[in-house]
Amino acid sequence: MSTSFALALEAARNAAAQQHYPQGALYVVATPIGNLADISLRALHVLQLVDCIACEDTRHTQGLLRSYGLERPGSQLLAVHQHNEAQAAQQLIARLQQGQRIAYVSDAGTPGVSDPGARLCAAVQASGLRCIPLPGASSITAAISVAGAVAPAHSAEGFVFQGFLPTKSAERQAAVQRLAAEPRCTVLLEAPHRIADLATALATLAQRPVTLAREISKQFEEIATMPACELYAWLQAQPQRSKGEFAVVLHPVAVQGDEGQGLQVLRLLLAELPTKPAVRLAAEITGMPRNQLYDAALALKQAEE
Template structure:
């Protein structure tokens, strides 16, 4: 698909040129995970403004920037990836100390989440230099925003990323996932997705949302029980292609039937607001607060009826 971004680049300069973009600063720039139109105006302006673009793959990032009408000479590029991050970070620091603006981009998405960049940002800050983030696309937040969650789940999420490619280590990691009640986000490559799906089968009926090829032409998002994930993948030959993000949803908290818990809640609710009663009941009984809150609502509705 041929897209002309000339007007976007003009708009980017109009929108961001008046803003302060200090020299001697590292700009951590999020780039699209698929759809080129997901770049921000601020990112376009800074990428055209900066003296050096540090990146995972110079050829990939050169192609990306040229799609937006930004062309840099060879001296403006610096390869910085997982195999040379420590050494290349020292070169970034030298360029920053000379007064350059340096942008860092990963191959796609937000740097330092699962891609390189975290060590770079740490070393730059440790050297007393400034790091400015330019937010944008992320497969993690994109899928979380679309997959939904039960209204009572306010426990947040855990970013897990890629599990080990070794079967034994991957199996152990999934056992730990099973013990964690909160929502968890995983990433996976196409050549390993079937092995991951098979491993996640031990989670049984726990819902898993799969995001495949997010923001791209053949984007697909589906929620299935973990035990059915392998069958879902095999249901269509296209489903094992592309990059994957997966959300393992929070476990449904079920409060064991207990006349003692009900009696405790009823007594506390007679004297205290519902949230305060639940908080105290959780401290006294050791039960999960969310489960007690849901039970308190049931008891309140029953008494009202």
């Protein structure tokens, strides 16, 4: 442990020890996605306080704890991952009912967001017990914060978190087609061995701006914005650009004039009518091409499924 983290542990005690930490509660703790200094003072305090730590990978978490000088015996680390989450949840609930405090961490970032944790929290809450979030690092919000993805006039506000797209080519392309009908800012995640395939699929979005954030908070962090059709060539230009973990931000697009009105009419009609009658009436009301409205209706239906 470095001197800096010794000081951090002291600061954590000074800043967080006076707060209330109820027994029989699950503390869902966000951990750094790269830079160890991105841990919060409250997280450091809770990781010292709890009776045991449930984690996605016990070896990984043990190494993380050692970095902060928080050595734990193996008996106090419980494996809770995507393959055993439902079964392990019952073991944790039994401990919580005995009054133990338990922390849950994933390998990096915020649990339950493209990581295990959601089923665990659902089971704990269904048992009448508390889940207490300790916010921290997230590649999603980090990427959005620097993307400059400003919603233009006539475009929807907010963002959609899509996560990982399907791995099979046809399913991935269908997912990208649905994204093309989504005007809001959309955030994707991707692994290094599939980033080139994702870039190829996103090329159909043509000039839509895309921000690619690679290795956020790590030594070789790289963030770049370009039209979707240029993303594949940008990756291929330098081999290291395809390495690391990726957050990809699709910038919002403006829905202009009559097209925006037509899509709004179509949405309202689809809420009350089957697809074909809704498309026919929307075309008569707005004057938009029926084929265009039909494609938009299919994309909206698929996005809802």
